[in-house]
Amino acid sequence: MRTPYHRAGRRVATARTRLRSRTAVRAAVAAAVLGALLMPGARAADEERRIAVDLAYTCAFPTGKRSVDVTVAARLPATGAPGRPLAVEDVTTEVTLSAEAGAELAALSATEVTATTRLAVALAQRRHRADVTWEGATEGAVTVPAPGSEDGERVRLTAAGPVPVVTPGDTGPLTFTARALAVDLALRTADGAPAEPPTLALDCTPDFGRAGRLASVDVRDRATAAPPAPSASTPVPGPGAPDGPQGDAAPDADTGPGRELRAEPPAAPGAPADTAPPCVGDRTDPLALVAYVTGYANAAKQKAAGLNRLSCNKIVDKWKKIVPKPDGLHLVQHATGELDWQGKRMMKPSPATFLTYGFMPTTATMELIQTKTMTIDSDILLAKSTGVTYVRVPLVLRLTDVEVNGVPLDVGPDCRTVGSLYSKDPDPAQDTKDHVVLTGILKGRGDGYQLITGGVLTSTVTIPPFSGCGVGEDLDAVFTSAVSGPGNYIKQVQGAPCASGVARPDPKYCTPELEPKDVPKPQR
Structure with missing residues (x-):
């Protein structure tokens, strides 16, 4: 979910500096793991x-x-x-x-x-x-x-x-x-x-x-x-x-x-161009929705953010009910969601490219894999159109295609966090440290996040230790020391969904192929 990008320098090291020392290479690779995270000095x-x-x-x-x-x-x-x-x-x-x-x-x-x-x-x-x-x-x-x-x-x-x-x-x-x-x-x-x-x-x-x-x-x-x-x-x-x-x-x-x-990690002049992946909604379930999501992780406003590429989220609006409370009538809503990338429960893989130690270019591919069903719970005060939505989703971080100065480094097929990224859950009964909680705030009519209109969702997450990294050499500790830890800010944007399962999908929100028309742009 957000990796940093760097303003290209006028020169980088030649091949003579490629693998200057094993320690430097390891540090460079570890810095590439999640560009959006800040590497300890x-x-x-x-x-x-x-x-x-x-x-x-x-x-x-x-x-x-x-x-x-x-x-x-x-x-x-x-x-x-x-x-x-x-x-x-x-x-x-x-x-x-x-x-x-x-x-x-x-x-x-x-x-x-x-x-x-x-x-x-x-x-x-x-x-x-x-x-x-x-x-x-x-x-x-x-x-x-x-x-x-x-x-x-x-x-x-x-x-x-x-x-x-x-x-x-x-x-x-x-x-x-x-x-x-x-x-x-x-x-x-x-x-x-x-x-x-x-x-x-x-x-x-x-x-x-x-x-x-x-x-x-x-x-x-x-x-x-x-x-x-x-x-x-x-x-x-x-x-x-x-x-x-x-x-x-x-x-x-x-x-x-x-x-x-x-x-x-270096500053970035801007996010690279991204194209919307296929995102076709379910035609058979009348409660089905489908929406695009994108955003940044560790979204620092001064160019220290990493892009989460446009991804597809297939949602089922399970139920709604009106609940009277002391301040008025509330709309309480529960939905579930599944990320979809080429038939897999994951976000679109995101590349990370930058320079480490001022001379060593490093690249890697980051995958965020959903391991259990996403839940989306909203509580909206109808009289004021204010409320809060909590999106709970377990996400494991996996790394592939790591290169240091153009030289591939074999981290193996299963270099990933030992469990889900996690954040503090507002519900003590669900505060199990095995899922991310993204929060969307509705401040008034048309101002803020609602499932049916989309909007901004935020969270601060902890990255667990890594396991399974390295072939012939254990790199777990390198990735863990450089990346794992608390305090990593996420700013995600969901577009307005297409209600693909209704009898007559609204052409304002749905393409003829029942894909979302709203393709959101990431916000820092």
Whole structure:
């Protein structure tokens, strides 16, 4: 479900660098496993230092804009060398919501909140620019203080996760600058049920319309370099400070020749063209629907996303009923679904192509295989046309066709996760860690997700360990260490379905062959 793509550099290594060492090859292959996932950094030998930078952001809440304090901390080298990866490790993004923002969560009856964060970070070295995303997730739920408590309504959320390895291609200061921040909140009430709404997606901008410098690493030729003193990080400048890449570049930036700055996984200029596969609905079942789905995994808004190619989902709308509840009449709906790719229960295979360590091109094919029936459960308040839909689907990740610098690497026919990718289920009785839960929110009539109209579904998933990887050599640990883990964001889009089983399928939604007319585009 989402692999990253890379802006092609001006040059890559020649055949002399193809298999420079067994360790490098393994690391390159592991990075290709799920391009959308961020590879944990390899430790650099340079002197390391800790940074902790306080930043001010403004986030868009449902009732208006709120001030948010953000502290970004990390461990990174003080110096580096061209062509050598720089590891940025132990990255945390602490988001402290104001008392007003905390009170807004409490007003939604939320007593617990979990968060995932996506911080856009701009890299600059001389004339070279690159964008990466530092993603993180809270380890567990954080209590929302009750109004009038000792700490007011302030909510502190600390998200952590691995971030891309950066490979400078030139000498000179390499700067890291924070830009836009996205925070996705999952809200729960005291009884463990989802709040209303169950999620909030916050888009946050740095104050004063620009970003804040996080750190600078001095990159020098090791033959002549003397280790400099660690550079100090600076807070967000006040009004009037220069904006954009020019303002963030190092003081000695120039336009002379040099190799391009790279990050693994790399940024992508855009998704490749994708064609809709065959997706013919069932003519015999009057409750049959068929719809296209697509999207991104680890959908970072600053080009660190991997595409889920257009796939077919065959759905059966099992039953609907009207249920009276204290706030009015609800439409409760249950459906099942089966992915279909050439007769198999899986999504259309997705290729991953990028450069690792700044010189080693790696490709692989990713398959997401459905192992049990998908369920789709909706609860819609009819008077307001608001509600929530949960799509539960068990998906195993399988890898094939792995190549490193054009050289095939035989991972065998059964290199896959030991079980399904999984996410926390809002129903405690179903929280069995053996399926993904995608959530669709209906905010009002025509605004949001409904099974019969389609829309956006989101989730944050954990990738299990890998097994069965390698022929003649056990590569399980390599794939597991580089890919498996929590906090992987998914943004999926379902198109409007074709009701293929009814007596007269609507030509607005169905082709004459009973395929869906709505072919959705992926959204970041």
